[in-house]
Amino acid sequence: MPRPVRFNINGETDIKLVKEGPEGYMGEAFMATTLEQVVGLARSKSIWPLPFATSCCGIEFMATMGSHYDLARFGAERVGFSPRQCDLLMVMGTIAKKMAPVVKQVYLQMAEPRWVLAMGACASSGGIFDSYSVLQGIDQIIPVDVYVPGCPPRPEAVLDGFMKVQDLVHKEQLRRRHSDKYKDLMTSYGIQ
Amino acid sequence: MTNDQIKQRLQEKFGEAVSNFTEPYGMLTFEAPKDFNLKVLQFLFDDAELRFRFLTDLQAVHYPNEKGRELAVVYHLHNLTDNVRIRFKVFTAIDTPDVYSATALYSSANWMERETYDFYGVNFVGHPNLKRILNVDEMDYFPMRKEYPLEEATRVDKDDDMFGR
Numbered sequence: 001m002p003r004p005v006r007f008n009i010n011g012e013t014d015i016k017l018v019k020e021g022p023e024g025y026m027g028e029a030f031m032a033t034t035l036e037q038v039v040g041l042a043r044s045k046s047i048w049p050l051p052f053a054t055s056c057c058g059i060e061f062m063a064t065m066g067s068h069y070d071l072a073r074f075g076a077e078r079v080g081f082s083p084r085q086c087d088l089l090m091v092m093g094t095i096a097k098k099m100a101p102v103v104k105q106v107y108l109q110m111a112e113p114r115w116v117l118a119m120g121a122c123a124s125s126g127g128i129f130d131s132y133s134v135l136q137g138i139d140q141i142i143p144v145d146v147y148v149p150g151c152p153p154r155p156e157a158v159l160d161g162f163m164k165v166q167d168l169v170h171k172e173q174l175r176r177r178h179s180d181k182y183k184d185l186m187t188s189y190g191i192q
Numbered sequence: 193m194t195n196d197q198i199k200q201r202l203q204e205k206f207g208e209a210v211s212n213f214t215e216p217y218g219m220l221t222f223e224a225p226k227d228f229n230l231k232v233l234q235f236l237f238d239d240a241e242l243r244f245r246f247l248t249d250l251q252a253v254h255y256p257n258e259k260g261r262e263l264a265v266v267y268h269l270h271n272l273t274d275n276v277r278i279r280f281k282v283f284t285a286i287d288t289p290d291v292y293s294a295t296a297l298y299s300s301a302n303w304m305e306r307e308t309y310d311f312y313g314v315n316f317v318g319h320p321n322l323k324r325i326l327n328v329d330e331m332d333y334f335p336m337r338k339e340y341p342l343e344e345a346t347r348v349d350k351d352d353d354m355f356g357r
Binding site: 097098125126130131132133134136140 | 327328331335340342343344346347
C-alpha cells in the first residue's frame with residue numbers, strides 16, 4: 001500500500017503558484033505588466049541548481065532529481081556543475097571547516113543574482129556534529145536564503161524548500177542586489 | 193619468538209630503563225623514559241633476533257590526572273618476519289612535550305608524528321616538517337587534549353536542553 005504523502009498538506013501554505021500569469025492589464029492579443037514581474041516569473045521557473053553534496057543529504061537529493069519526485073517539474077531540469085552558470089547553490093551535507101573555503105569560493109564564482117539553499121541539519125547548523133572540525137552551519141561563511149530541516153530531509157521537504165526559493169526569486173525586486181542593505185549583508189560576510 | 197624472549201632481550205640491553213611490562217590481550221607492552229625512545233627503537237630495529245622493522249602506528253594519549261607524565265606517545269611495532277607485534281610507550285610532561293622524532297628510523301613516522309602533533313601538541317624534536325596535517329591551519333589549540341569541551345565553541349543556535357546536555 002502506498003504511503004500517503006503527509007508533508008505540508010495541513011493548512012494554508014504561504015506559497016502561491018502563479019497559474020495565470022502576473023497581474024497586469026490585458027486586452028485582445030496584448031498584455032501590459034511590470035518588467036519586474038515578468039523577470040521574476042521567468043527567473044523563478046528556470047532556476048539552475050548547483051548541487052554541493054557532501055554526504056547523505058546528497059543521496060536524498062538524487063532521489064529528488066529522479067523520476068518519482070522530479071525536480072525538473074519546477075524548471076530545474078538542468079543541474080549545472082559549473083558555478084558561473086548556476087543560480088541556486090544547494091549545500092547538502094556536513095561541511096567540515098576545511099571545506100568552508102571551498103564552499104565560499106564556489107559561492108563567489110556564481111554570478112549575481114544567486115541564491116543559497118541549506119539542506120539538512122548539518123548544512124543549517126552543524127547538526128549532530130558538534131565538534132571542533134565541523135562548521136556550525138554554512139551561514140557562518142555565506143548568506144543563506146532557505147533552510148530545509150531534517151536529517152536527512154525527505155524529497156518532499158527539498159521540493160518544499162525549492163518552492164520557497166522560487167517564491168523568493170519571483171518576489172525579489174530588481175534593485176535588491178544594488179541596495180545598501182544587500183551590500184551591508186555581503187560586507188558582513190567579507191564579500192567585497 | 194615469545195613475549196618472554198623479547199622482554200629478556202630488552203632487559204639484558206637496557207636493564208632498569210625498560211619497565212612496566214604487561215601483556216594486555218597477549219600483546220607485549222612496555223615503557224621507557226622519553227630520552228631513551230630512539231635508543232630502544234633502534235635496538236628493536238637492528239637486533240638480529242627482534243627485527244621490529246615496521247611501524248604500524250604511532251599516536252598519543254592524554255592522561256590529565258597523571259602529573260608530570262600527562263602525554264603518552266605510543267609506538268606499535270611489527271616484526272614482519274615472525275609476525276609478532278609489540279607496543280612501546282614513552283611518557284612526557286605536558287609542559288615540556290618534547291620527544292625525539294623517529295622519522296630517521298621509520299619514514300612512515302613522518303605523517304603520523306604530524307598527526308600526533310596536530311591533535312595532542314607533542315613536539316617531535318628533529319622532525320623535518322612538523323606542522324598541522326589534518327586540521328585547519330588557523331586552529332590555535334590541540335583538540336584531542338582533555339582540556340577543551342567536546343562541543344564546538346562557535347555554535348550559537350544549539351539549545352543544551354534539546355541536545356541532552
